[in-house]
Amino acid sequence: MWYRSEITKKLGVQYPIIQAGMAGGVTTPELVAAVSNSGALGTLGAGYMTPETMQQAIKQIKQLTDQPFAVNLFIPEIPNVDTEAINQANEWLRPYREALQLTKPEVKQPSSSNYEKQLEILLQEGVPICSFTFGVPDKETIQKLKQHHLLLIGTATTVQEAMINEVNGMDMVVMQGSEAGGHRGTFLGEFEDAMIGTMALVPQAVDQVSIPVIAAGGIMDGRGILAALTLGAQAVQMGTAFLTCLESGAKKQHKEAILHTTEEQPVITSAFSGKPARGIKNQFITEMAAYEKDLPSYPIQNALTKEIRREAANQNRPEWMHLWSGQGPRLSRQQAAGEMISKWILQIDERIK
Template identity: 60%
Template sequence: MWNDNLVTQRLKIEYPIIQAGMAGGITTPDLVAAVSNSGGLGTLGAGYMSSDEVAVNIQKIKQLTSNSFGVNVFIPEYPEVKKEEIEEANKLLEPFRKELQIRTKNIPEQSESLFEKQMEVILEQRVPVCSFTFGISSKELIQDLKKENITVIGTATTVEEAMINEEIGVDLIVVQGSEAGGHRGTFSVPFENAMIGTMALIPQAADHIHTPIIAAGGIMDGRGVLASQVLGAQGVQMGTAFVTCLESGAKKQHKEAILNTSEEKAVMTSAFSGKPARGIDNQFIQAMKGHEDKLLAYPAQNTLTNDIRKEAAKQNRPEWMSMWSGQAPRLSKNKSARDIMSEIVSQVDHMIKEKSFC
């Protein structure tokens, strides 16, 4: 059976479908629990959360489901940012702040203890699954997680990154194609070198590692699930497919943009965060073109534009918001997570029964 494999067994779920741990408020406890209660793995995107926020959200999820769920965290990055670089970046952003009537922003000192505090909460709460993005964890931390019976998932965007994840001992590896929305997990090569599509990446990774693979990037329905398994993956991770669902915490403008756009509008940009990410093209992205050399490195640029993005949403200015999306927005639906899960499963079952994938 398509849903009886190492991914479902290790994650203790009915279907090998993971809702991606998208940071920034999209993955509400209601969304995470709805996916888990529907047989998949709901995931809390804790990348930007304080340790207290992580703890509160985990408790809410536990109140809503007794099934397995995960928490995704970011491997921290600490780039050196000079005062004059911040001043140059702020000059670019000043017209937007003036229009929105908000003050110029300085970057607070980045807490080097955030990641450690997040991990303390995950270990204390004995979250069933922990996934990492933007790099690899230490072998010692992975061992600590496994001692608490926490399943560990790594993220890779090249075969080499998949091999690195396997070497440090993760249980499962998300292999993420370039079709993915938002930030991809590239960490070992320049992002341009890792722009490899899901169809090309999955079979190559499957041929070079033994750890079970979870495919990601452009997968939106049962066709993508079954195709991923044919290519060598044992499960899928889906992000954009759940951004527009009813339980999603994405802003109304973000959902509407995805539901009403087309594939060529999902472009790569570093304008909002300083790290390449795929989102719906808009005025802010276009205005930043040609000024890439003045953008701060991630996460400094992300912090610097945060107030602009939030205020733009409040003032209904989607042209200045970051609206992440993968390359298959036409397949998005504004339904409950339960209905989306049910349709995916039914579609896979139907294709297998009718052999319509042959």
């Protein structure tokens, strides 16, 4: 069968399809479980979760499925708190806060303690698979997780980043093409240099690393899945396609925006988080564009805009929300995750019979 590979065997799933671990409430336990119950791999996007919330979600997932699932974590970044940059950013953000009747948040010094507690919980809960974004865990962490038989999936946006994942002992690596929605996973050099399209990125990575490659970026249906496997990937990771699922926890304005936009609208912006990410162009992105280079680093800018985005959703102001999307929104559908997956599999079976 076309869908058997080293990866499906290792992951213990039927289909070589991974639902991306989108952070910020998108990956409800219902979504993760629905995906895993349909023979693909669901992923809890725990990047922004507290250890407690994450543990709670993992317990719920385990009640909803007995199939393998993954948890996605963010490798922490610890910039210094630059008070001047924060004051300047708060000034730029003032009009949105005023309109939404919000006050300035208190800024905490970022640390890695949340991440370390998250890792402990992975072990406690016996999570079988963990993926990482924004870097590679240190060798000690990798060793420890592997001793507990966790399968480790890395994220790379260039061949060199893929090689670093391999050398450090990651089991497989997601190659994130420039089409992808949400944050760029780039952790080496300038992100602009790492905007490589999936069609070019995947075969070049496949030729250079010996760990299995997972393709991501612009893959939205059976055609994209089969094309990615043809390029040499052993599996695909899909984010935007799952974001509009019935089980997804994305805000309704976010889902609607994806379902009704076109391929030119999702643009790269650092305005929401201080880190480049692809989202549908709106007023916030356009107005903040001029200040992008001077914003506080991730995750500080992320903390500064968090309440604005949350409250914008509550007050139905999508023009100020982060509407992450990849470059294939015309192919998005509002459907149950399981139905979506079945449809893709049928599409592929039709194509290759």
